[in-house]
Each structure stands twice: as structure tokens, then as C-alpha cells.
Amino acid sequence: MGEVLRFAQLQSSVDVTFLAELSEHKLNVLKLSEEPVDVCGFFGPNRYEAVPARLQLDVSSLRPGASSRPDCHAAPGVLLLYNTVEGFRNSDKPALMRQVASQVWADILSGAAEAQPWRLCRFLLLVHGDLKRYTFHYWFAFPALKPPSPITAAHPPRPLAAALPPSAIEQITAACSAWRSPAPVPAPTSDPSSSAPSPAAAAATSLPSTPAELLDSTPAPFWLLSSPREDFSEDVQTHPLSAWGSLLRGAGSSFGAEAAGPSGTGGGEEGAAGAASSAPGFGTPRRRHVALAFSDGSHLPGCPAWQLRNALLLAAVRWRVREQQVLCLRESSRGGGRLDPQRSFILTVTLPAVEGAVEGGATPPPCPDAVGWEANEQGRLLPRFMDLGPHLRPEAQAEQAV
Amino acid sequence: MSLKHTLHTLFKQTVEAVAPPLSKSQFEAKGVLTPEEFVAAGDYLVHACPTWTWEGGDPKKRRTYFPADKQFLVTRKVPCVRRATELEGGYNPNSEFAVAGEEGEDAWVATHQDPAASARGAGGAAGDGGDGIPNIDDDAKPSAAAGQGGAKEDDIPDITDLELNEGEDEAAAPSGRAPGYLRAEEPADNIMRTRTYDLYITYDQYYQVPRFWLVGFDESGKPLLPQQVMEDVSEEHARKTITVDPLPHLSGLSAASIHPCRHAEVMKKLVDNLLEAGREFRVQQYLVLFLKFIASVVPTIQYDYTMSVGGE
Numbered sequence: 001m002g003e004v005l006r007f008a009q010l011q012s013s014v015d016v017t018f019l020a021e022l023s024e025h026k027l028n029v030l031k032l033s034e035e036p037v038d039v040c041g042f043f044g045p046n047r048y049e050a051v052p053a054r055l056q057l058d059v060s061s062l063r064p065g066a067s068s069r070p071d072c073h074a075a076p077g078v079l080l081l082y083n084t085v086e087g088f089r090n091s092d093k094p095a096l097m098r099q100v101a102s103q104v105w106a107d108i109l110s111g112a113a114e115a116q117p118w119r120l121c122r123f124l125l126l127v128h129g130d131l132k133r134y135t136f137h138y139w140f141a142f143p144a145l146k147p148p149s150p151i152t153a154a155h156p157p158r159p160l161a162a163a164l165p166p167s168a169i170e171q172i173t174a175a176c177s178a179w180r181s182p183a184p185v186p187a188p189t190s191d192p193s194s195s196a197p198s199p200a201a202a203a204a205t206s207l208p209s210t211p212a213e214l215l216d217s218t219p220a221p222f223w224l225l226s227s228p229r230e231d232f233s234e235d236v237q238t239h240p241l242s243a244w245g246s247l248l249r250g251a252g253s254s255f256g257a258e259a260a261g262p263s264g265t266g267g268g269e270e271g272a273a274g275a276a277s278s279a280p281g282f283g284t285p286r287r288r289h290v291a292l293a294f295s296d297g298s299h300l301p302g303c304p305a306w307q308l309r310n311a312l313l314l315a316a317v318r319w320r321v322r323e324q325q326v327l328c329l330r331e332s333s334r335g336g337g338r339l340d341p342q343r344s345f346i347l348t349v350t351l352p353a354v355e356g357a358v359e360g361g362a363t364p365p366p367c368p369d370a371v372g373w374e375a376n377e378q379g380r381l382l383p384r385f386m387d388l389g390p391h392l393r394p395e396a397q398a399e400q401a402v
Numbered sequence: 403m404s405l406k407h408t409l410h411t412l413f414k415q416t417v418e419a420v421a422p423p424l425s426k427s428q429f430e431a432k433g434v435l436t437p438e439e440f441v442a443a444g445d446y447l448v449h450a451c452p453t454w455t456w457e458g459g460d461p462k463k464r465r466t467y468f469p470a471d472k473q474f475l476v477t478r479k480v481p482c483v484r485r486a487t488e489l490e491g492g493y494n495p496n497s498e499f500a501v502a503g504e505e506g507e508d509a510w511v512a513t514h515q516d517p518a519a520s521a522r523g524a525g526g527a528a529g530d531g532g533d534g535i536p537n538i539d540d541d542a543k544p545s546a547a548a549g550q551g552g553a554k555e556d557d558i559p560d561i562t563d564l565e566l567n568e569g570e571d572e573a574a575a576p577s578g579r580a581p582g583y584l585r586a587e588e589p590a591d592n593i594m595r596t597r598t599y600d601l602y603i604t605y606d607q608y609y610q611v612p613r614f615w616l617v618g619f620d621e622s623g624k625p626l627l628p629q630q631v632m633e634d635v636s637e638e639h640a641r642k643t644i645t646v647d648p649l650p651h652l653s654g655l656s657a658a659s660i661h662p663c664r665h666a667e668v669m670k671k672l673v674d675n676l677l678e679a680g681r682e683f684r685v686q687q688y689l690v691l692f693l694k695f696i697a698s699v700v701p702t703i704q705y706d707y708t709m710s711v712g713g714e
Contacts, residue, residue, distance in 0.1 A: 006575040013479075013598075013623030017655045047453060048704065050481035050596040054623060059460075059652060067652060068471060071455045093566060137561075150573050207458065303575040333453060333480075334706055371568045377622045381566040390627050391656070 002152035002350055008298035010043075010055050010306045012125075012140040012374055012384075016391045017059035017066075023131050023392075025062055026081060034087065037079040038211040040064065041123060042072040043221070043307070045180075045295040046330040046343070053297035053305040055123065055142070064214040065207045070181065073221040073295055074214050075121035075307075081129070088128035088137060088383075093373070100124050101143045101370030108145075108314045109356055109364050114241040117220040120310040126383070134392045139383040143370040144309040147352045151312050154323060154348040157302040161341035168232035172225065173339040176293060176329055179238045180219050221295045222311045225327060226288040238293070244319055247290055289325075291346075296328035302345065304328045306372065312349060313368075317356030324349050407645060414608045423467050424610045429685045433670030434610035437467045439685050443612075444475050444603075446686040447693075450709045453477045454603075459651030468605070474651050475603040475689075482597040482618075482703045485633045486640075596621060597634065599703050602657070603689065604650050611665040612689060614696050615649055615657045616703075631658040639699045660699055668695055 030037070039062055041055040055075060060067040078100065082088040100122050107113040113120050124141040160169055208214040224239040225232065226247055239247060292315065298305035308326070315324050326347040332340035355365045376382045424436045435443065447454050456472040458464070464473055602615040618626035618634065628646040635644055635658075643664070649655045672691055676683045683691070693707040 004572050007573055008575045011623050013619055014625070015600075015617075015655075016625045017652055020655070048479065048481045048598075050483055050704075051479050051598055054479060056478070059655075066460050068458045070457065070471075071452075089564060144573075146571070146573070207461065298575075300575055309573065331453075333704070334708055338452060371571045371574070373566050373568060380562075381568065382561060382564055384622075384624075386624055388625070391625060 002154045003156075004150045005153045005347070005349055006303050007144070007306050007309055008053050008300045008303045009372075010053050010140075010142045010297070010374070012041075012138075013054045013056045014138070014386065015056065015058035016388060018057040018061050019129070019134075019136055019386070019388055020392055021059045021062045021066070022079075022081070022127070023129065023134070026129070026131060030081065032083060034081065034083060037062070037081065039077040039079045039125065040211045040214050041075045041077050042069050043075060043121075043295070043297050043305075044072045044331075046297050046299050046305075047333045049299055049343070052299050055140070057125075060214075064211060065209045068207055069218075072218065073121075074118060074211075074218040075123055075221075076118055076211060076215055077123040077125050079125045079127065081127045083128075085128055085137075088126060091126060093126070093139075093141075096124055096126070097141055097143055097370055097373070098367070100141070101145055102367045104143060104145060104310055104370075105367040106364075108310070108317055111242070111318065113310075113314055114244065114318065116216070117222045117241055117311070118215045118218075120314065121221065121307050134388040136386045136388065137383045138386065140374040142306055142372040142374065144306055144372045145313050145368045145370050147313055147316060147354050147368065149352040151309075151352070152350045154350045157328075157345040157347050159342050160327070160339075160344045160346060163346045164231055164341075165233050168227075168236070169339075169341045171227075171234075171236035172232055172327070173341075175225060175236045175238045176339060179223055179293075180295065182219065221307060223293050224290055225293045226290045228288055230289050232289070232291075241314075244290070247288060291325040291327050293327045293329060296330050296344070298328075298330075301343075304347070312351060313354065316351040316354040322351055322353070324351060411647065418607045423465075423607050427685070428610075429688070433666040433668075433673065435605070435612070435685070435688060436610070437465070437605060437607075439688065440605045440612065441468060441472055442686050443688040443690075444472060447475065447689040450690060451706050453480075453706055457651075463651050465605070465607070474605070476600060477705055478598075478600045480599045480601055480703055480705045482599055482634050482700075484702045486636050486700065486702050487633055488702075597626065598623075599634075599705075601703070601705055602649065603692075606662045609662040609665065611662045611669065612692055613659055613662045613665075614692075614699075615659045616700065617649070617655065617657045628656065628658040634700055634702055636699055636701055643699070660696065665692075 025037075039057065041057050041061060043053070043055050046053065056072075057077075058067070060069060061077075080091065080096070082091065104113070104120060104122055107116075107119040122143060124143070125138060127136060127138045129136040160172070164172070208217045220240065222241055224241060224243060224247065225236060226239060227236045228234055292311065294304065294308050294311065296304050296308070304326070305328075308328070312324070312326070315321055326349055328345050328347060330340050330343040332338055332343070354368075373381050374384070376384050424434065427436055427439060428434050429436075429439060444454075444456060448456060454475050454477045457474060457476050458471045459473045461470070464470060598619045600617040600619075602617070603612050604615065605611075606613040616631050616634070618631045620626055620630075632640045632644065639660070643661050644658050645661045646656055646658050649657045649659075669688070669692060672695060673683050676691075690707075690709050693705070697705075697707045
């Protein structure tokens with residue numbers, strides 16, 4: 001019925017500092033080991049119409065203490081650094097992809113991905129570097145698990161500004177900005193007499209030191225928004241994905257079934273019927289409408305970024321919804337970094353039925369196929385190449401220092 | 403010039419190690435900032451324009467006079483759709499050669515080694531209907547000259563037989579693919595050849611002013627060389643005020659930066675102009691004004707400098 005929903009692929013963006021740190025790490029820590037290394041990538045909501053969805057890696061991808069990225073979401077990656085060209089060539093790439101995909105699948109089935117939504121954003125990075133010449137072949141994969149049939153859009157995507165009343169946009173903006181940047185820990189400058197903090201106080205603001213700590217210290221890229229009203233004009237609250245069950249407890253079987261009905265031209269009315277229920281867990285017996293919110297890095301109108309694919313699969317498998325409202329949130333660059341109601345949009349997606357029952361079931365359902373190898377600059381599924389000699393070779397650095 | 407710069411850098415580092423940071427406000431008299439004023443101005447900027455954020459950087463490189471999580475300011479992935487050279491009405495080979503002869507230094511000019519190609523590129527972009535999206539050849543040229551891009555892709559012999567086939571994925575939006583693929587069947591406005599910049603503002607203890615750094619990425623997300631960054635700096639500044647230095651707070655990265663030696667003077671003048679016009683100006687607004695000034699140096703990098711200052 002609806003059109004197949006299309007997702008904007010991610011573009012990798014590797015900072016010089018990442019590969020410089022990787023070279024150091026290879027020489028001093030990994031040496032000849034080819035064991036997988038945990039890394040982090042960073043992404044955030046789209047801010048500029050001209051910039052596609054990106055996953056960025058920099059020095060803190062390998063050494064989380066090296067810098068903080070307070071405005072980003074973190075994604076977990078597995079880095080395979082091959083010693084030889086042959087190793088890079090001969091690695092079984094489809095098998096590696098299946099391996100990461102099965103982790104994502106297991107995390108969806110077990111509920112781990114609801115508790116830690118970064119588990120949906122796993123990526124794979126294969127690298128072979130010639131450390132003497134500072135040249136690197138590398139290949140990213142962003143596994144997206146394919147449901148049995150494509151996810152479709154029940155209605156065309158509509159900008160928030162057109163779909164919701166201004167009061168709703170105001171509340172959603174406030175709620176989501178609080179989600180994205182939780183109240184900061186009070187500054188450690190307890191001594192008002194000294195204007196500059198002491199080194200001890202500076203050390204108190206500790207940065208995460210492992211990728212695992214980093215992942216848990218950054219806000220989740222997916223969360224839930226709930227309101228007693230269909231158009232989110234009242235009492236908008238944010239919840240982690242894991243609150244889905246408690247939001248809907250006692251909801252019975254009706255939710256999700258009635259959603260296809262509403263008229264398409266109702267201004268603030270349409271589309272909000274994705275999930276409605278009573279919410280005893282939140283102290284009010286009123287039905288609450290629940291939408292999935294997503295920090296959308298894509299710049300393409302109506303096309304959410306790649307990461308949403310696994311989150312929608314989770315919704316189909318764990319929540320058993322056939323229709324779900326999704327808010328794809330983007331920011332505005334002018335006037336600064338706040339939610340952009342013109343470019344953020346509401347989607348109502350129709351999800352296929354996906355077998356994912358594990359309770360009591362003997363064997364979990366098999367992992368769906370995954371796609372998501374990054375294409376090279378020519379649009380072919382081949383490794384990318386980078387020559388950092390001019391950036392990193394000592395002689396070249398000396399030449400540049402003008 | 404290179405030697406002079408190196409010596410000056412050493413001198414500056416020595417002074418910074420020995421002399422304490424500025425402690426008494428001299429903003430009104432000289433246009434400079436104390437570290438406290440820098441933090442206050444940074445807080446104001448982050449509040450006024452949340453595209454900028456404070457970061458702590460490498461703990462080993464922290465300045466103790468700043469809070470640990472407020473060492474420098476950064477805004478990421480800022481688009482730069484056009485090269486500054488296009489903005490200035492096209493490429494003028496004469497000016498390049500004059501400078502090259504005068505300075506006896508060709509590091510920056512190297513990107514324009516083939517004036518004919520640049521001229522063709524600029525003409526081509528205009529011919530495309532003036533949509534401001536540079537011809538892809540424009541960018542391929544300097545990349546190749548700098549030894550980047552796909553030029554050495556044959557390092558792994560016959561790498562093409564690594565090509566994977568993922569089969570049909572109807573849920574993938576085609577514009578995620580690279581430009582070459584898109585060209586054939588997608589409308590022009592889906593083709594993204596936009597460079598992006600990570601912009602940093604650090605505090606320069608020696609000059610007691612903010613310092614602006616540019617870390618660029620090409621259309622496919624790969625780092626740009628500082629020489630390529632020069633293409634996005636207005637011509638009158640490219641060879642005078644831009645230097646390449648190690649970025650403080652982050653290890654292993656050299657970046658182009660606008661040399662801060664004249665910042666105080668310029669800022670003083672801008673503030674005086676505002677005051678003469680009867681506007682108010684508080685030191686917290688320093689960075690907002692500073693960014694307006696920087697916009698004249700990097701006219702095509704689209705960071706937000708639209709916030710008003712001086713009670714407008």
C-alpha cells in the first residue's frame with residue numbers, strides 16, 4: 001500500500017587524528033596482534049542541508065579519554081586491523097557482516113538493545129595500513145538487518161511544522177533537547193575564592209576511559225516521546241526505549257490496529273494514532289500516545305538515516321507493532337543547533353510481521369540478512385583508500401609549517 | 403618565512419611556559435581577553451548558538467587555568483559548498499604568480515599549479531546554471547596534486563576483484579551512493595560534493611585572544627590537506643594570515659589557523675565602531691563579534707555568525 005521507506009546511507013568520515021592514533025596503537029599496543037579492537041564512532045542529528053549523514057571517527061574513537069564529544073551519540077564499532085594486504089584481501093567479508101548482524105539480532109531478541117540502544121548502531125571497520133608510508137585501505141560496514149518485507153510509509157512524511165501545533169513543537173523541542181543534553185553534573189568549582197579550578201577539581205570531571213563507558217555516557221540516539229494527546233500538545237515526556245512495556249502495560253490488544261484510519265488532511269490530528277494506551281506506570285490512567293524519536297543525521301527530505309532501520313526492526317520484533325509513529329529530528333544551523341521543525345518530520349511506518357518470539361520457544365528465529373557495506377567514491381562496493389603521508393610524514397609536516 | 407615562523411613559535415611557547423596568563427581585564431584598552439573572559443564569552447556563544455560546544459580535549463594538553471571540560475570550542479561538519487576563489491569572481495593567475503615570486507614559497511600556491519584547469523573549473527560551474535556546486539573535476543585536481551584520493555588505489559593489485567555484491571536493497575536511498583553513481587540518474591541537487599569543516603576556537607595565551615582553526619574534509623569525508631583548505635580562505639588572507647600549526651588540545655593534528663597576531667587590533671576597532679554607533683557591547687559577546695570578523699576570512703564556510711551583537 002504505502003511507498004517503500006528509503007533510508008539514507010551513512011558516509012564514513014575518518015579524521016587524521018584517528019589514523020594517527022591507530023598507527024601509534026598498532027606500534028605500541030597491538031604490535032602483531034590482529035585481534036578485534038573496540039572503537040566508537042560519532043553521529044548526531046543533521047544540521048546542514050548540504051551535509052549527508054556521517055559517522056565520524058577521531059582520536060577519541062580509540063582513546064575515549066582523548067576528548068569529549070558532548071553533542072554526539074556514540075556507535076560501537078569493531079576494528080579489524082590486518083597486518084598484511086593478503087589478510088585484508090582474503091578476510092571473509094560476508095561472514096564478518098553476518099557476525100555483526102547476528103550480534104544486533106541477538107540484542108534485539110534479548111531486549112538488550114532496548115536497554116542500550118547503541119547496540120543497534122554497530123559497525124565494522126576493516127583496515128590495512130602501511131605505517132611507513134601512512135597509507136590506508138579501509139572499509140566500513142553499517143549492518144542494517146532486512147525485515148522479510150520492506151518497511152513502508154503509511155502516509156507521506158510531513159514536517160513537524162505542518163503536522164503539529166506550535167505548542168506541541170515547543171514541548172517536543174524542550175523534551176528532546178533535555179534528552180540529548182542531560183543536565184550537566186554541577187561544576188566542580190566548589191571554592192568560590194579561586195576563579196580557576198585546581199588541577200584536582202579538573203581531574204574530577206572524568207572522561208570515559210573505555211569505549212563501553214563512552215557508549216553508556218552518551219545519550220541514546222533513539223528514545224520515546226509520549227503525550228496524552230494525539231498531537232503532542234500537552235505533557236510531552238521522554239522515556240528510554242525500555243519503557244515501552246510499562247507505557248503500554250494493560251493496553252490490551254487494540255493499539256496499533258486503529259492507526260490506518262485517520263483522515264489525511266486533519267492538520268494536527270492525523271497520524272498520531274500509532275500507539276495509544278493507558279499508562280499506569282506513569283501515575284495517570286489516561287491513554288498516552290507514544291512515538292519513537294530518532295536523532296536523524298540524514299539531509300534528504302523524507303529519508304531517515306540508516307540507523308533507524310534496525311530500530312524499526314526492533315519495534316516490529318519486540319513491540320509487535322504493525323504501525324508506528326516516528327519523529328525524525330534534525331536541527332537547524334541558523335540561530336543555532338535547535339530542533340528544526342521545518343526539516344524534522346513525522347513518519348507513520350507500516351512494519352512487516354517479524355517472527356521474533358523467544359519466550360518458551362526452543363530456538364530463536366534465524367538472523368535476517370544484513371546489508372550496509374560502504375561504497376567507495378565511485379559508488380562501488382570496494383574499499384576506500386587514504387594517503388595521509390602529506391598529513392603525517394614528518395618531512396611533509398615541516399614543509400607545511402609556513 | 404618558514405624559519406621565522408618556527409623560531410617565533412618556539413619563542414611563543416617559551417613565553418607561555420614562563421609568563422602567567424593575563425589576569426586583569428584589558429579588553430577595553432587593547433581588545434584582548436583574560437582566560438576568565440574567554441570562558442564567559444564561550445559560555446555566551448554556546449548559549450546563543452548551540453552549534454558550538456565546549457570540549458575538554460586531550461587531558462595531557464589541558465591548560466590548568468581553564469575548567470577541564472571547557473578547554474576549547476568546536477562546531478563540526480559545517481558545509482562549504484563553494485570555494486572562496488569562485489566567490490571572488492574567479493581565479494586570477496597573475497596574482498598567484500606574483501605572490502609565488504615574491505615569497506619564494508610555493509606551498510600554498512601548489513594547489514593552483516594548473517591555472518588553466520582552475521579557470522575551466524570555475525567557468526564550468528558557472529555554466530552549469532550558476533548553482534554554486536563546483537564541478538567535480540575542480541576538486542579532483544588539487545586532490546590528485548596533493549597525492550590524495552584514488553590516485554594510488556592500485557596499491558593492492560586488482561583490488562576490483564574485492565567488489566562485493568549485496569543484491570537488491572530497495573530500502574537504500576540512492577543518494578547515499580557516491581557522486582559518480584548518482585550522476586546518471588539523480589537530479590542535480592542530490593549530488594553532494596560539499597566540503598565540510600570542523601572549526602575550533604582555542605585561546606592563545608601569548609596573544610591573549612581567541613584563535614580560529616580549520617580542519618577540512620572533502621566530499622567523501624576524507625581529510626583535506628592544509629593547502630587545500632587555503633582554497634576556502636579569501637584570497638587576501640590566504641597568503642598572509644593563515645599558518646599551519648599543531649592544533650593545541652588534540653594530539654597529532656596540524657591544522658590551518660588564522661594567525662592571531664592582529665586579532666586584538668581588529669577586535670578593538672570593531673568594538674569601538676559599535677560603541678561609536680551608540681550600541682552596547684559586553685565582553686561576553688566577544689566571540690560572537692569575533693565570528694563575524696572571521697566570516698570575512700572564510701566567506702564560503704557556512705557556520706552560524708548571524709547572532710546579533712551590540713543590542714541590535
